[in-house]
Amino acid sequence: MTTTLHIKNMVxxxxILVVENELKALGVDIKDVKLGYAQVVLPQGITLPIVDDKLKEFGFELIFEADSILAEEVKTAVLAYLKHIEQEGKEAKKLSDFISSKIGKNYNYISKIFSKQTGHTLEKYYILLRVEKVKELLDYAQLNVSEIALQLGYSSVHYLSNQxxxxTGLSISDYKKRIRIDRGFLDDL
Known part of the structure; x- marks a missing residue:
């Protein structure tokens, strides 16, 4: 029987590769693995607590409560939205419309559950994620700040700089001068 495992912290x-490898090591028959979930057939003797313990070794964990599952789906959808903005530019949908269509639920409901589960608003999470993406692009040093603003859908360089x-508490130029890169992990946001 196929079981859907909802997995926290897949970003x-x-x-996906780590989860696939660890499930295979347990002898699990994998049907599909995507960000936030895996569809599997568990072999005899392999229980959900065994799978959960194995995944926890790598910073993941199984989630069972519906609101927690929704919060993880929203995190995945926000990552997809960031890619959507990079591809569509000015033609990109609004965050609320994109998330609602991706999740298939009313945005106000989604936002309320997300805030309850994570302790911050969906918009704040998006901003944090977007700033981490700015840091990543600055670290690569392949784009200037104007190009980064354009790629990530900021209305202006000034708005990007202020945000x-x-x-971060740093200007972009101060950030670029730092010797040690101080970036966060996406699954900690």
Whole structure:
């Protein structure tokens, strides 16, 4: 029987690879693995607590409560929204419309549950994620600040700079001067 495992803290393609590898090591028959979940057939003797313990070794964990599952789905949808903005630019949908269509629920409901589960608003989470993406692009040093603003859908370099300073406490130029890169982990946001 196929079981859907809802998995917390999956934020990138490497997370998918780690989860796949660890499930295979347990002898689990994997049907599909995407950010936030895996569809599997558990072999005889492998229980959900065993799978959960194995995943916890790598910073993941199984989630069972509906509101927690929704919060993880929203995190995945916000990551997808960031990619949507990079691809669509000025033609990108609004965050609320994108999240509602991706999740299939009313945005106000989604936002309320997300805030309850994470302790901050969906918009704040999006801003934190967006600033982490700005840091990543600054670290690569392939784009200037104007290009980063355009790529991430900021209305202006000034707006990007103000938001960056408000979140990090540093100006973009001070951030770029730092010797040690101080970036957060996406699953900690």
């Amino acid at each position: 990138c393609p490497r997370c 960056f300073r408000r979140i």
